[in-house]
Amino acid sequence: MMEMDPVLMSRLLTALTLGFHIIFATLGVGVPLMISIAEFIGIKKKDPHYLMLARRWARGFVITVAIGVVTGTAIGLQLSLLWPNFMQIAGNVISLPLFMEVFAFFFEAIFLGIYLYTWDRFKKPYTHWFLSLPVIIGGGLSAVFITTVNAFMNTPEGFTTGANGFATINPIDAMLNPATPTKVFHVLSSAYVTVAAILATIAAFSLLKKKTSEYHKKALKLTVTLTFIFALLTALAGDFSAKFLAEHQPEKLAAAEWHFETEEGADLILFGWLNDDNVPAGVIRLPGLLSFLAHGDFTSEVTGLEEFPEEERPPLWIHYMFDLMVAIGMFLAAVSLLYIIISKVKKWNEHNKWLLRLLVLMGPLAMLAIEFGWIFAEEGRQPWILRGYMTVEEAATSSPHVGLMFILFLGLYTVLGVLCVVILRRMFRNSPVEEELEKKYPAIEKGD
Ligand code: HEB
Known part of the structure; x- marks a missing residue:
């Protein structure tokens, strides 16, 4: 493994780091919004259950932020180490958004600190709630800035090419490249739906175990409703x-x-496989739907792969990534809608075992959709790192030691992942919500 191709190893290590980091980045963007919504409802309805939700989510959030910092730092490090040629030509262009991302993150972290330490410190509860807004904005903006960098890699703009790299650079134009609007919208909405779904998973899981708890029922109603709304926006x-x-x-x-x-009038093809002559088999065909997805018109023309030279065609297995992501999106919308319908009909029980089990699946699946x-x-x-300008192969380091780095980082992420789960479990096991509710809000009726 140590002697493996440095390009391949660099790609694997980057994939490992990004795949792990994106879990915590997604939480970092989405959790503050959920905390803020819960606290707002709690203050408005004078309902301690919602306030307790905000408190407990915020407490767990701190752990995931800490891990996000470590993995985010690893990315910064690996960018220059693994992709030196990319950083050399594109570094100037992307340093502004990279810097602003860090700035936005600090903004989020500082206000998170203030938010956490000022519960019950203000006369007006809304003052504390107000402090959640910069946390949401900081998290959202760091996603926006870093996404512009990724967008730039897909549709590079905002420079002219000189003898050795890019000349006359306009970083603002580079940030506002054509891929930015759709990517930013999709990244933000998918982070929100994923976090809502994960919190719904926790609530549904608790209800499956404990059966009746007003706190978890309210948590479930809020998070599933939000899952539905953000699933539609993500779609x-x-x-x-x-x-x-x-x-x-x-x-x-x-x-x-x-x-x-x-x-x-191109058809949308779902799942299936390719036989020897690249003919799709065993697929579900939705007539005209690809044309509609591409241009909003069932009869429009869709460019085929034949128009591109063979060495510039992306790998065909991304078909499955796309299909799985879309299927999960449909699942999230369908299950959350089912819950909402069942909860509206008096005679039906939205906390029945089967529905709860489906709801438990939502969070993990949503996180998988982020990965896919x-x-x-x-x-x-692929094959581009900067579409049209530089391939991944040209960008990579030629160092033979990436294999060793891969093993070291794999070890680091394993430790961090295990630590995260252990600490979160301890944290919530050691202070059950019932006890905490009674301590903080003794006026609340017992039991439920
Ligand atoms: Fe997604 C990506 C579509 C769902 C997450 N997406 C993506 C893309 C597309 C899509 C086209 C690519 C873009 C570029 O590259 O630029 N989706 C879609 C659709 C749907 C979806 C149609 C249905 C509904 N997603 C989804 C979900 C999720 C997601 C559900 C989660 C949760 N995506 C995602 C991500 C990504 C994508 C994260 C990456 C980023 C970008 O934007 O790119």
Whole structure:
């Protein structure tokens, strides 16, 4: 393993780091919004259950932020170590958003600290709630800035090419490249739906175990409703993303859809496999739907892979990443809608075992969709690191020691992942919500 190809090892190590970091980055973006909404409802309804939700979510959040810092630092380090040639030509262009991302993150972290230490310190409860807003904004902005960098890699703009790298750079134009709007929208909405779904998983799991708890029932209602809303927004953003691809990165959409020949009225192909001559088999075919996804018109023309030289075609297995992501998106919307419908009908019980089990699946699946979405977006850009300018192969280090680094970082992430789970479990085991409610809000009726 130590002597493996440095390009391959660099890609594996980057994939490992990003795949692990994205879990914590997603939480970092989404959890503050959920905390803020819960606290707002708690203050408005004078309901201690919601206030307790905000408190407990905030407490758990601190642990995941800490891990996000470590893995985020690892990315910064690896960027220059593993992709020196990329950083050399693109470094100037992307240093502004990279710097602003760090700045936004600090903004989030500082206000998170203030937020955590000022519960019950203000006369007006809304003053404390107000402090959650900069945490949401800081988390959101760091996602926005870092996403502009990724967008830039897909549709590089804002420079002219000189003899050795990029000249006359305009970093603002680079940040506002054509991929930025759809990516930012999709990244934010998918982070929010994922965090809502994860919190719903926790509530549903607790209800499955304890059966009746007013606290968890309220948590479930809030988080599933939010899952539904953000699932719809994510789908809308995903639709915009597909339309963006059709216009600016048609090879990514074509590879994802196994769409080889340019044609009008193109079908959307789900799952299946490719036989020897690259003919899709065993697929579900939705007539005209690819044309609709690409251009909003069932008869429009969709560019096929044949238009691109063979060495510039992305790998065809991204088809599965795209399909799984979309399928999970549908699942999230369907299950959360089912819960909402059942809860509206008096005679039906929205806390029945089977529905709760489906709801438990939402969080882990949503996090998987984040992973699949990123794998799709990144693999779909291959062979490019900077589309049209530099390939991944040209960008990589030639150091033979990446294999060793891979093992070291794998060890680090394993330790961090285990620590995170252990600490969170301890934290919540040692202070059951019932006890804490009684201590903090003794007026509340006992039991439920
Ligand atoms: Fe997604 C990506 C679509 C769902 C997450 N997406 C993506 C893309 C597309 C899509 C087209 C690519 C873009 C680029 O590259 O630029 N989606 C879609 C659709 C749907 C979806 C249509 C249905 C609904 N997603 C989804 C979900 C999730 C996601 C559910 C989670 C939760 N995605 C994602 C991510 C990504 C994607 C994370 C990466 C980033 C970007 O934007 O790129």
